[in-house]
Amino acid sequence: xxxxxxxxxxxxxxxLFLHIVGRRTDGYHLLQSAFQLIDWCDDLQFTRTTDGxxxxxxxxxxxxxxxxxxxxxxxxxxxxxxxxxxxQIHLEKRLPLGGGVGGGSSDAAATLxxxxxxxxxGLSVPQLQALGVQLxxxxxxxxFGQNALVEGIGEQMQALMIPPRWYLVWVPPVHVPxxxxxxxxxxxxxxxxITLSQVQFAYxxxxxxxxxxxxxxxxxxxxxxISAALATLRHIQPNGLVRxxxxxxxxxxxxxxxxxxxxxxxxxxxxxxxxxxxxxxRGR
Numbered sequence: 001x002x003x004x005x006x007x008x009x010x011x012x013x014x015x016l017f018l019h020i021v022g023r024r025t026d027g028y029h030l031l032q033s034a035f036q037l038i039d040w041c042d043d044l045q046f047t048r049t050t051d052g053x054x055x056x057x058x059x060x061x062x063x064x065x066x067x068x069x070x071x072x073x074x075x076x077x078x079x080x081x082x083x084x085x086x087x088q089i090h091l092e093k094r095l096p097l098g099g100g101v102g103g104g105s106s107d108a109a110a111t112l113x114x115x116x117x118x119x120x121x122g123l124s125v126p127q128l129q130a131l132g133v134q135l136x137x138x139x140x141x142x143x144f145g146q147n148a149l150v151e152g153i154g155e156q157m158q159a160l161m162i163p164p165r166w167y168l169v170w171v172p173p174v175h176v177p178x179x180x181x182x183x184x185x186x187x188x189x190x191x192x193x194i195t196l197s198q199v200q201f202a203y204x205x206x207x208x209x210x211x212x213x214x215x216x217x218x219x220x221x222x223x224x225x226i227s228a229a230l231a232t233l234r235h236i237q238p239n240g241l242v243r244x245x246x247x248x249x250x251x252x253x254x255x256x257x258x259x260x261x262x263x264x265x266x267x268x269x270x271x272x273x274x275x276x277x278x279x280x281x282r283g284r
Contacts (some may be wrong), residue, residue: 010107010110019032019211024153033149050086057088073132098175141154163208164282165256175249189214213245232268
C-alpha cells in the first residue's frame with residue numbers, strides 16, 4: 001500500500017514597489033509593497049510517514065538540512081499540533097537563494113499548507129499564518145495566496161488586482177544580505193503612505209510604474225552588478241517598469257506580450273552580463 005503523498009508548487013513573488021514608511025521602536029521597518037505572484041516556482045513533494053521523522057531527501061549543498069525553511073516549517077507545525085506523523089520531502093529548487101523573490105518563504109508556506117492537509121491537523125489559514133511569521137515576514141503572504149498590498153512588517157495584507165503582465169526576471173551573480181541594506185544609514189525610511197485605492201487605481205489604468213523600491217538605491221550603491229543589470233534592462237525596456245525586487249539581487253521588467261519579453265531576454269543574454277538565473281514568466 002502506497003503512502004499518502006501531495007505535490008505542490010511554491011511560486012515566487014516580485015515587489016512591484018516597496019516603500020519604507022517608518023520604523024518601530026524594536027527596530028523593525030514598516031513597509032508598504034505590492035506583491036505580485038509569478039509563475040516561477042519551486043516544486044515540492046511530500047510523503048506522509050508514521051515514524052514522526054522529518055527528512056529532506058535532497059538538501060541544498062549550501063544550506064544544512066536542519067536550517068532549511070522547509071524542515072523548520074515541518075517541525076514547527078509538528079510541535080505546534082503535537083502531530084505524530086512525519087514526512088519525506090523532495091524539493092525541486094528553481095528559485096534563487098537569497099534573490100529577493102521569496103523562494104525560501106514560499107517553500108515554508110507550501111510546507112505548512114501541504115502538511116496541514118496531509119497530516120490532517122486542521123489549522124485555518126490565519127493559524128498557519130501565525131506560525132509562518134515565526135519563520136519569515138513573507139510567509140504569511142504566500143499563505144494568503146493572492147496578489148496583495150502588504151503593510152506593517154509584512155503581516156497586513158489586502159487583495160490587489162494587477163493587470164495581466166509578462167515579466168523578464170534576471171538575477172545578478174551577487175547575494176545581498178538583507179540586514180546590510182536595512183541598516184544602511186542613508187536608507188529612506190519616511191516615504192509617505194499610500195492607500196489601497198491609490199494603488200488599485202494606478203494599476204487599473206495600466207500604470208505599473210507606480211512608486212519605487214526604497215531599497216534599490218542602497219543595493220545599487222553597494223553592488224555594481226545590480227546597477228549594471230538595471231541600466232542594461234532600462235535600455236532594452238525604456239518605457240515599462242524596470243525595478244529591483246525586495247532587497248535584491250533580482251531585477252525585473254514588465255511587458256504586455258510574451259514575445260517582447262522573450263526578445264528582451266535574448267538582448268540581456270547578448271549583453272554578456274553575468275547572472276545566476278533568469279526567466280520569462282507570467283504574473284498570476
